[in-house]
Each structure stands twice: as structure tokens, then as C-alpha cells.
Amino acid sequence: MDLINMFMNIVFPPLSIFALLFVLPPYLFFKYLHTAIRTVFSEDVAGKVVLIAGASSGIGEHLAYEYARRRACLALVARRENRLEQVAAIAKELGALDVIFIPGDVSKIEDCEGFVNATVRHFGRLDHLVTNAGIAPVSMFEQIPDITKMAPAMDINFWGSVYSSHFAIPHLKRSRGKIIVVGSCASWLTPPRMGIYNASKAALVNMYETLRIELGSEIGITIVNPGLIKSEMTEGKFLNQQGRLEMDKEMRDVEISVMPLESTMECAKAIVRATCRGDKYLTEPAWYRAMLYFKVFLPDVQQWSNRFFLIPRPGHSDRDTISKKLLDVLREIKGFLTPNIDTVEFAEYLTPHNGDFLHHAD
Numbered sequence: 001m002d003l004i005n006m007f008m009n010i011v012f013p014p015l016s017i018f019a020l021l022f023v024l025p026p027y028l029f030f031k032y033l034h035t036a037i038r039t040v041f042s043e044d045v046a047g048k049v050v051l052i053a054g055a056s057s058g059i060g061e062h063l064a065y066e067y068a069r070r071r072a073c074l075a076l077v078a079r080r081e082n083r084l085e086q087v088a089a090i091a092k093e094l095g096a097l098d099v100i101f102i103p104g105d106v107s108k109i110e111d112c113e114g115f116v117n118a119t120v121r122h123f124g125r126l127d128h129l130v131t132n133a134g135i136a137p138v139s140m141f142e143q144i145p146d147i148t149k150m151a152p153a154m155d156i157n158f159w160g161s162v163y164s165s166h167f168a169i170p171h172l173k174r175s176r177g178k179i180i181v182v183g184s185c186a187s188w189l190t191p192p193r194m195g196i197y198n199a200s201k202a203a204l205v206n207m208y209e210t211l212r213i214e215l216g217s218e219i220g221i222t223i224v225n226p227g228l229i230k231s232e233m234t235e236g237k238f239l240n241q242q243g244r245l246e247m248d249k250e251m252r253d254v255e256i257s258v259m260p261l262e263s264t265m266e267c268a269k270a271i272v273r274a275t276c277r278g279d280k281y282l283t284e285p286a287w288y289r290a291m292l293y294f295k296v297f298l299p300d301v302q303q304w305s306n307r308f309f310l311i312p313r314p315g316h317s318d319r320d321t322i323s324k325k326l327l328d329v330l331r332e333i334k335g336f337l338t339p340n341i342d343t344v345e346f347a348e349y350l351t352p353h354n355g356d357f358l359h360h361a362d
Contacts, residue, residue: 035277043276046071047097048175049123051116053106053164054133056083058231059182062268063130064088068096070272075119076101078133098123106133106160107152116167126171128275131161132182136197137239138251140318149243150196157200162207169219178220180275181208185227185288188295189302191255192310212280222275227288228259229267250319254310257323258330 050067054060056078064074068091076084076091076099084101091099102118104111120126134157137150144150165179172179186194187201205223212221228234236252239245262285274282283289294302309323 035279038277038279042273043278044070045128045272045276047073048127049073049075049119049125050128050130051075051077051119051126051164051168052130052132053077053104053115053160054131054182055087055101056080058132058233059226059229059264059267059271060130060132061087062264063132063271064091064096065094065265066268066272067128068092068094068099071095071097072128073098073123074100075115075122077104077106077115079103079105106131106164107155109159109163112160112163113167116164116171120171125175126168127175127177128180129164129168129172129177130180130182131164132180133157133160134182134200135239135245136194136233137243138193138197138248138255139241140193141195143318144241146243149241150239152243153196153239154200154203157197158203158207161204165211169215172219176218176220178222178275178278179208179211180222180224180271181205182271183223183225185225185283185291187225188292189288189306191306193251193255220275220278222271222279222282224271224274224282224284225288226262226267226284228256228261229284230261230264234261250324253327254319254321254324257309257327 045067050072052060052064052067052074055064055076060078064076064087067074074088074091074096076088078084081101081103084103088099088101100119100122102115104115106112116126116129135153137144137153161181168179171177181204183205184197184201186198187205190198205225208221208223215221234252234256236247236249237245238248238251240248267284270284271282283292291302309326310321312318312320
């Protein structure tokens with residue numbers, strides 16, 4: 001066996017490169033052709049039943065509005081009942097044929113079973129399941145005093161999707177429906193202070209790639225990897241070192257710095273378009289896909305840049321990073337050039353409100 005593996009170590013890599021060079025051009029041609037055909041014959045979701053977990057804000061909220069514009073029937077789930085009620089009212093005004101909202105915590109398996117069953121009882125079917133609820137712990141790993149306080153990230157980001165999918169799959173098989181999984185580019189960009197979050201999203205993507213193989217064509221699965229999208233998280237709503245959600249705008253400046261944020265509405269539109277086309281993957285904004293090449297071909301460069309911009313020098317504060325200094329300099333320049341505009345207002349412009357690596361909240 002060892003001799004066989006030694007032989008494979010020598011022969012397999014060059015053969016793989018040759019095979020890729022030979023297969024890739026026709027594969028890409030047929031892939032783009034298939035995408036064009038699926039775009040023309042995109043799914044009409046009017047009258048179909050869409051269950052959205054994590055629908056009270058951010059991407060989940062705007063997915064509700066986008067499905068509503070397409071005249072779908074909606075079941076909205078989140079913990080904040082008052083926010084759900086508001087989102088449901090707006091969705092009805094935008095054209096949803098029927099809307100129900102169900103308070104629930106996706107980290108609790110009984111809640112997941114309950115909101116899936118409540119949706120099917122009310123509508124008689126289920127066509128799309130959107131698993132979007134999530135939270136982001138932000139802290140250097142060694143600075144977390146009690147690591148068990150970070151467990152909610154995996155409970156919500158990973159198990160919340162898995163629980164709801166487990167109960168939804170029998171109904172989705174009957175309708176030949178779809179699961180839309182909101183992952184994150186952070187699963188492969190791996191920014192520091194977000195190790196637990198990154199791991200939860202990487203686990204999520206891996207789980208649904210495996211599930212896609214198991215289910216075959218019975219249920220379509222679209223895995224969405226958002227970059228930086230306007231949301232409560234990009235405003236700085238993080239799980240702190242003590243395991244409590246808090247608004248930390250300074251840490252937001254450290255992690256996000258001058259990176260552009262896409263509007264939640266544009267992200268939601270892209271997700272629904274990709275879902276109705278039957279796409280297997282969506283990276284939004286699309287330019288984040290180019291950064292994956294660094295992960296594959298130049299991993300050391302990616303790791304160096306993350307460390308250079310996001311890790312402070314020894315002996316300095318955890319928030320004293322190059323990324324934050326860049327943002328501070330731009331704020332000062334803007335304040336100097338346009339003194340009538342408050343630099344705080346400019347900071348809000350750089351990292352706008354409303355609306356993964358950091359994206360969704362429930």
C-alpha cells in the first residue's frame with residue numbers, strides 16, 4: 001500500500017493538471033450554456049411557499065421582501081416577534097399572497113420542528129427553505145475566558161440550519177423544492193478574531209455539499225457565500241467574549257475597515273435570482289470569487305495579508321491595527337476636505353447601516 005501511495009504521489013498531480021487543462025474549457029462552455037438556459041426558464045415562485053429562518057433583519061428580511069415582490073407565500077421565523085410582525089406587514093404590501101410569522105429559536109430542535117410543521121399545516125406544502133439565521137463571535141481565541149460561551153455560534157449557524165433542513169426535507173421532496181443555505185466568504189477568507197464563526201460556516205458549506213450528493217436531483221440546494229453585506233453584524237453587533245450580544249462599532253472598524261459593503265436589497269435579489277435559476281453556488285458580491293484563487297494558489301499571501309492588516313503589533317491594543325488606522329485616516333481626510341460634514345457621518349457612509357464575513361442576524 002505504501003508503494004502504491006508513493007507511486008500516486010508522483011503520478012497523480014501532473015495527471016490531474018493535464019486533465020484539468022483538457023476538461024476545463026468544454027466544462028466551462030457547457031456550464032455557461034446551461035446557466036443561460038436556466039435563466040430563460042427560471043422558476044416562477046408565485047403562489048409557492050417559502051420558509052425563511054432569520055427573517056427579522058438583514059439578508060433574511062430582504063429575502064422576504066424579494067420573494068414577496070414575486071408573489072410567494074411566506075412563513076417568517078426569528079426570535080424577535082415584534083420585528084417579524086413588521087417584516088410580515090411590509091411583505092404583504094409588496095405583494096406576498098399570504099404571510100405568517102412564527103417566533104422561534106433555530107438553536108432549539110423542538111422550535112425547528114415546530115415552525116416547519118406550522119408552515120405545512122397552514123399552507124399545505126413547502127417549496128423553499130431558507131436557512132439564514134446566524135451570529136458572529138468576535139474575539140482572539142486565546143482571549144476568550146470561557147470557550148463554552150461561544151457554543152451558540154455553532155448552535156445557530158450550523159445546527160439551526162441542519163435541524164430545520166432535517167424536518168423540512170420530507171416536505172421538500174414532495175414538492176421537489178429547494179434549500180437555500182446562507183454561508184459566508186469568511187469560511188475560506190478566515191479573518192482573525194472570527195475563528196468560531198469561520199468554522200461554523202465552513203462546516204455548514206461542507207454539510208450541504210454532502211447533502212447535495214445524498215439527495216441528488218430530488219431537492220435543489222443553493223449555497224450562498226455573501227461577502228460584506230449591510231446588516232446588524234456589519235454595524236458591529238457581535239457575540240462578545242462573555243457570550244453576550246453587544247454593539248461594538250470600534251471592533252467593526254477593525255474587522256471591516258474600508259472594505260465596501262453591498263446593499264442588503266441587491267444581495268437578496270441576487271440570491272432569489274440564483275435560486276430560481278437553480279444555481280448550486282452563489283458568491284455575492286461576485287468579485288469575492290477572485291479572492292478564492294489566493295486561498296487555493298497563494299495561501300501564504302492570504303494569511304500574511306490578514307495578519308498584516310488585522311493583527312496589532314506586539315504590546316499594542318487588540319484594536320490598534322492597520323485596518324482601523326486606514327479607516328481613521330480616511331475619516332480625517334474627509335473631515336479636512338469637507339469640514340461641514342461630520343466625520344462620524346462619513347464613518348457611517350464607509351460602513352453603512354441596514355442589513356457575511358458578517359451578514360445576517362436574527
